[in-house]
Amino acid sequence: MLLLLTVLIIGCKTTKELPIAETVEPSGPQLIFVNYKITKTQNDLEYVEVIDKLIVAGQMKVNRNKIPTINNRYFQCIQLDHKEEVLHTDYFTNPLLKDVEYVDKEGQLGRKLIEVDSADLSIRLQLDPKARFILLSKVNDS
Secondary structure (H helix, E strand, O other), X not given: OHHHHHHHHHHOOOOOXXXXXXXXXXXXXXXXXXXXXXXXXXXXXXXEEEEEEEEEEOOOOOOOOOOOOOOOXXXXXXXXXXXXXXXXXXXXXXXXXXXXEEEOOOOOXXXXXXXXXXXXXXXXXEEOOOOOEEEEEEOOOO
């Protein structure tokens, strides 16, 4: 009987929830990794969905920021502060446009631009300490 009472007391024990630890922002430079899913809609617009993001301590070794020379072939990723003022802009090739090399019937090397309906875009940025928003948009004439 005493054994049964002990088992019941142990079995009815409530678990105590621990408080969630406060997140401490790391000091020093940070990198942000963001994965997007970009899908072309029926109106020839792009629907962009954030898959996930990760912020880690670190610094970019090389600045690969190349200003685009051809419109509609790049996306721009803009870091904005709390007043939505531009802090930094990075450019990435449009993942919906694939530049493919091929050999034609005469044996000559050729290039063709193929447009796909859906693709993933993974970006890595040096995160500005004042950044509060990240805006991804297509570079176009306007």
